[in-house]
Amino acid sequence: MLQSTQRLRQCAMMSRQQEKFQKILHATFVCLNLFVAFNHAGDYNGYMVYQLSPNTSEKIAVLKSLESVTGYDFWQEPGRKTSHLMVAPEQQHEFEKRMAASQIQTTIAINNVAEHLRKDGTFRDGQKEKSNKGTRRRFLRPDWKNFSFERYLKYNDMLRLVNGVVAKKSTANVITIGQTYQGRKMIAVKLSTCDNNPVILIDGGIHGREWAAPMSVLYILQKLIDDDEVIKKLTFYIIPLLNPDGYEYSRRKDRYWRKTMSKTPFTKCRGVDGNRNFDSHWNESGTEGDPCSQLYSGPEPFSESETRALRDLITSVRPVMYITFHSYGGLILYPWGYAPDLPDNWPELHLLGKKAADEVKRLFNTEYAVGASTNLLYPASGGSDDWSMEKAGVQLVYCIELEDFGSKFEPSPNELKEIVQHANTLVQVFTKHVEENYAS
Numbered sequence: 001m002l003q004s005t006q007r008l009r010q011c012a013m014m015s016r017q018q019e020k021f022q023k024i025l026h027a028t029f030v031c032l033n034l035f036v037a038f039n040h041a042g043d044y045n046g047y048m049v050y051q052l053s054p055n056t057s058e059k060i061a062v063l064k065s066l067e068s069v070t071g072y073d074f075w076q077e078p079g080r081k082t083s084h085l086m087v088a089p090e091q092q093h094e095f096e097k098r099m100a101a102s103q104i105q106t107t108i109a110i111n112n113v114a115e116h117l118r119k120d121g122t123f124r125d126g127q128k129e130k131s132n133k134g135t136r137r138r139f140l141r142p143d144w145k146n147f148s149f150e151r152y153l154k155y156n157d158m159l160r161l162v163n164g165v166v167a168k169k170s171t172a173n174v175i176t177i178g179q180t181y182q183g184r185k186m187i188a189v190k191l192s193t194c195d196n197n198p199v200i201l202i203d204g205g206i207h208g209r210e211w212a213a214p215m216s217v218l219y220i221l222q223k224l225i226d227d228d229e230v231i232k233k234l235t236f237y238i239i240p241l242l243n244p245d246g247y248e249y250s251r252r253k254d255r256y257w258r259k260t261m262s263k264t265p266f267t268k269c270r271g272v273d274g275n276r277n278f279d280s281h282w283n284e285s286g287t288e289g290d291p292c293s294q295l296y297s298g299p300e301p302f303s304e305s306e307t308r309a310l311r312d313l314i315t316s317v318r319p320v321m322y323i324t325f326h327s328y329g330g331l332i333l334y335p336w337g338y339a340p341d342l343p344d345n346w347p348e349l350h351l352l353g354k355k356a357a358d359e360v361k362r363l364f365n366t367e368y369a370v371g372a373s374t375n376l377l378y379p380a381s382g383g384s385d386d387w388s389m390e391k392a393g394v395q396l397v398y399c400i401e402l403e404d405f406g407s408k409f410e411p412s413p414n415e416l417k418e419i420v421q422h423a424n425t426l427v428q429v430f431t432k433h434v435e436e437n438y439a440s
């Protein structure tokens with residue numbers, strides 16, 4: 001009895017000490033976050049990207065625990081496939097020690113991120129435009145039949161192209177769905193001949209740095225807009241770019257910016273991870289309460305005007321299918337993302353996902369893995385995919401991580417040309433399924 005009372009007292013003391021330690025640790029992280037937030041300012045000199053191959057769930061959990069630590073940024077989330085992690089210079093020694101202790105195999109994918117950016121043409125997009133006026137004029141023609149998807153566009157140029165092409169089609173309309181934190185107009189293109197038809201909603205680019213995603217959605221729009229047969233049977237809402245503020249910031253200032261641009265309690269740390277900000281098991285797993293983290297879930301669900309705009313569109317048009325494009329990883333994911341559970345209709349989602357992956361494999365010889373988010377990646381809650389199924393009742397939901405061919409966030413012009421076709425092929429297979437099973 002005495003022993004167990006002593007043990008209880010010891011336990012209480014230990015847990016108080018642990019709590020204290022955790023508080024100190026958290027405060028240290030926040031301070032370090034502020035330091036790093038001040039420090040790199042989009043420069044990334046000395047930052048390294050490691051390729052990691054965790055082959056057990058314990059090793060994946062070790063990697064996942066790093067998400068909350070300052071100076072670590074997962075470019076490709078830890079999961080069954082290899083993942084990529086950018087590490088700040090001041091953390092590299094500690095990181096390598098930790099990987100060796102956990103027996104996680106690492107190789108260096110990028111030795112110096114700043115150097116990688118200097119060599120990379122896509123980041124110099126604005127300069128290329130100035131030096132190549134002929135190309136610029138061709139891109140800005142309202143008729144985009146000749147638009148070849150060999151480069152990344154500014155948000156304003158995307159809007160100009162979309163407005164130009166939509167103006168010529170009686171079945172297409174541009175609708176304003178909201179305004180970003182910095183005042184940019186958010187748009188969706190509606191393709192429809194009859195409001196009673198089943199609705200498919202497609203978006204891309206909730207994460208600023210994932211440039212291949214909005215370009216893929218634009219390509220899908222380019223192909224769908226002239227497909228009169230499909231538009232007779234289905235209605236589409238297509239949002240080319242969900243996070244224009246973050247996208248433009250990643251073009252101009254900080255190539256690896258992921259979040260929105262809203263202000264947080266820490267003046268030097270801005271933005272919320274839009275894909276952790278939806279009201280579905282918000283802030284439960286794979287998210288961060290620290291405003292300086294890349295995975296900051298926000299002060300409350302739907303704190304961001306961008307996520308509210310998508311929420312309001314989904315709840316008003318009630319799609320039967322929702323597809324959200326991200327980059328990168330070569331994955332076709334379906335809910336749930338918050339925990340390793342499966343929705344009731346997972347066999348339909350899995351078979352359809354496989355069918356779409358098989359078609360990409362047949363046409364391009366590129367493999368996409370198919371599975372529930374938490375089976376292929378580690379749990380992350382508050383995503384638009386989970387919310388649309390759980391709270392808005394969307395039946396068919398996919399989150400696509402596009403292939404990158406090893407180029408990570410910077411696919412070359414030739415790679416981009418193929419990636420957008422992967423996206424379109426997936427959508428064609430999905431669309432056919434909805435047409436055959438959900439349209440009257």
Ligand SMILES: [Zn+2]
Pocket residue numbers: 207210275326327
């Ligand atoms: Zn993403």
